[in-house]
Amino acid sequence: MGRAKIRVLIVDDSAVVRQTLSEVLSSDPEIEVIGTANDPFVAADRIREQVPDVITLDIEMPRMDGLTFLKKIMAQHPIPVVICSSLAEEGTQSGLKALEYGAVDIITKPRMGTKQFIEESCITICQTVKAAAGACLRGPRPSQNVEPKLTADAILPAATHAMVETTEKIVVIGASTGGTEALKTLLETLPADTPGIVIVQHMPELFTRAFASRLDGLCEITVKEAETNDSVIRGRALIAPGNHHLLLKRSGARYYVEIKDGPLVCRHRPSVDVLFRSAARYAGRNVVGVILTGMGDDGARGMLEMKQAGATTIAQDEATCVVFGMPKEAIKLGGVDKVMPLISIAGAILTHSR
Numbered sequence: 001m002g003r004a005k006i007r008v009l010i011v012d013d014s015a016v017v018r019q020t021l022s023e024v025l026s027s028d029p030e031i032e033v034i035g036t037a038n039d040p041f042v043a044a045d046r047i048r049e050q051v052p053d054v055i056t057l058d059i060e061m062p063r064m065d066g067l068t069f070l071k072k073i074m075a076q077h078p079i080p081v082v083i084c085s086s087l088a089e090e091g092t093q094s095g096l097k098a099l100e101y102g103a104v105d106i107i108t109k110p111r112m113g114t115k116q117f118i119e120e121s122c123i124t125i126c127q128t129v130k131a132a133a134g135a136c137l138r139g140p141r142p143s144q145n146v147e148p149k150l151t152a153d154a155i156l157p158a159a160t161h162a163m164v165e166t167t168e169k170i171v172v173i174g175a176s177t178g179g180t181e182a183l184k185t186l187l188e189t190l191p192a193d194t195p196g197i198v199i200v201q202h203m204p205e206l207f208t209r210a211f212a213s214r215l216d217g218l219c220e221i222t223v224k225e226a227e228t229n230d231s232v233i234r235g236r237a238l239i240a241p242g243n244h245h246l247l248l249k250r251s252g253a254r255y256y257v258e259i260k261d262g263p264l265v266c267r268h269r270p271s272v273d274v275l276f277r278s279a280a281r282y283a284g285r286n287v288v289g290v291i292l293t294g295m296g297d298d299g300a301r302g303m304l305e306m307k308q309a310g311a312t313t314i315a316q317d318e319a320t321c322v323v324f325g326m327p328k329e330a331i332k333l334g335g336v337d338k339v340m341p342l343i344s345i346a347g348a349i350l351t352h353s354r
């Protein structure tokens with residue numbers, strides 16, 4: 001007897017989007033669309049009839065907007081919610097707000113394009129819904145600074161001639177489902193002179209720029225969406241732009257990044273494996289690698305390569321992950337030195353960056 005299918009309710013005021021999403025999700029043998037609704041009031045009736053495993057939710061709808069409905073769901077009957085958003089600027093801001101309110105992930109509204117584009121969209125949408133079905137819901141997260149902030153002086157000794165190296169230590173981080181809030185928690189805790197950070201967070205195009213801007217306003221370090229030739233320097237985090245791979249490169253003592261197109265890797269673009277394997281190749285023992293919450297195995301092989309190259313590798317533990325897939329696979333493959341709760345990772349980064 002096979003596993004029960006993941007039951008999905010689609011909530012969107014566009015009949016075209018409802019139909020397209022239904023076709024995309026129904027094409028996966030592990031997913032069953034149990035209903036659709038054109039607004040939250042109809043959705044509430046559907047939920048009373050049959051509780052879904054996952055809800056895909058539009059934000060801009062008549063009678064009640066998606067954010068208000070999301071807050072009601074999280075308060076009354078928590079169900080994994082995937083936001084289905086437009087690529088408009090207001091859509092990205094509302095999508096990020098939804099993640100704060102407890103949504104598991106974001107997908108962009110399906111639209112017509114080339115055969116490759118449609119196939120890749122199907123993969124992304126179905127994988128996101130599957131990840132959401134296995135998510136550990138933690139409810140809305142308060143938007144506030146983490147106190148006390150760590151200070152590097154408490155951990156890092158003063159520089160001396162003997163300690164000067166030709167290259168700086170750098171940090172590479174990979175995350176997926178649940179990663180936006182995990183990254184916020186981690187980066188808010190780091191001091192302004194933290195070693196340079198390069199991040200891949202599975203996220204749609206345009207959302208990464210808004211996400212980086214949001215973090216930049218919250219953190220002591222600078223956070224920006226990466227561009228080709230950006231230097232990896234102390235006090236700055238670079239986030240891979242959605243729909244593009246991000247590689248770490250080195251020229252002499254200088255680390256920098258390169259943005260590249262290319263096929264999906266481990267069903268993702270950007271891929272954590274692409275970043276991690278480039279870090280193993282160009283930075284080796286100068287790297288601290290971190291893998292956070294997310295579904296699947298993206299990053300596992302790259303983390304093993306980093307460890308084999310002499311890097312320090314850290315995985316978020318199961319208790320603090322929304323989805324323990326990516327850390328679990330990296331641990332299983334033997335690529336992880338330390339497994340620890342999210343709240344301890346910032347201190348470990350600073351300790352191992354000496």
